[in-house]
Amino acid sequence: MDCEIKRSIESEADTLSDIRVASKGHWGYSEETLEEWRPLMRISEDYIRSNIVFSIYIENTLSGFYAIRREKNEDFLDHLWLLPEVIGMGVGLLAIEHATREAAKLSIASLTIISDADAEGFYQKVGAVRTGEFFSEPQNRMLPVLRLDIPDEQNQTVEATSP
Numbered sequence: 001m002d003c004e005i006k007r008s009i010e011s012e013a014d015t016l017s018d019i020r021v022a023s024k025g026h027w028g029y030s031e032e033t034l035e036e037w038r039p040l041m042r043i044s045e046d047y048i049r050s051n052i053v054f055s056i057y058i059e060n061t062l063s064g065f066y067a068i069r070r071e072k073n074e075d076f077l078d079h080l081w082l083l084p085e086v087i088g089m090g091v092g093l094l095a096i097e098h099a100t101r102e103a104a105k106l107s108i109a110s111l112t113i114i115s116d117a118d119a120e121g122f123y124q125k126v127g128a129v130r131t132g133e134f135f136s137e138p139q140n141r142m143l144p145v146l147r148l149d150i151p152d153e154q155n156q157t158v159e160a161t162s163p
Helices: 010-025 031-041 045-050 091-105 117-125
Strands: 003-007 052-058 061-070 075-082 110-114 129-136 141-149
Touching: 003 091, 010 031, 010 045, 010 052, 010 061, 010 075, 052 091, 061 091, 075 091, 091 110, 117 129, 117 141
Parallel strands: 075 110
Antiparallel strands: 003 052, 052 061, 061 075, 110 141, 129 141
């Protein structure tokens, strides 16, 4: 599988938004619910300019993205979304490895993740620990909050240096 991860560009905003909606749909939400949430799930050009956003290309097709959002006192893995057809192929792991390398370059000690309930197991599998819950108004339910500690660059393994 040919995977390339590179900085997102503003002209990808609509495609990233579509990937986010399609990825959310993978977890069984109805088309009506997804369309209701679509405006809330939009990735804007301004968001891409203001945050650390990387696009994931599989076989030269934009198939996912992740974003790190920095705030004064906390850093977030704000997004990690993949097209349903690449979920379960190891792309999420490649994205996490890439994100942790990028975070280490910025001297980020840990990333907070407000996860969809369906993705919590994936984040725990890559080393994140649950630290609490967050109420999602659109979903009308509690979502898990996790922390992913970032290893020092010199402690990263050879495997973590792929894409």
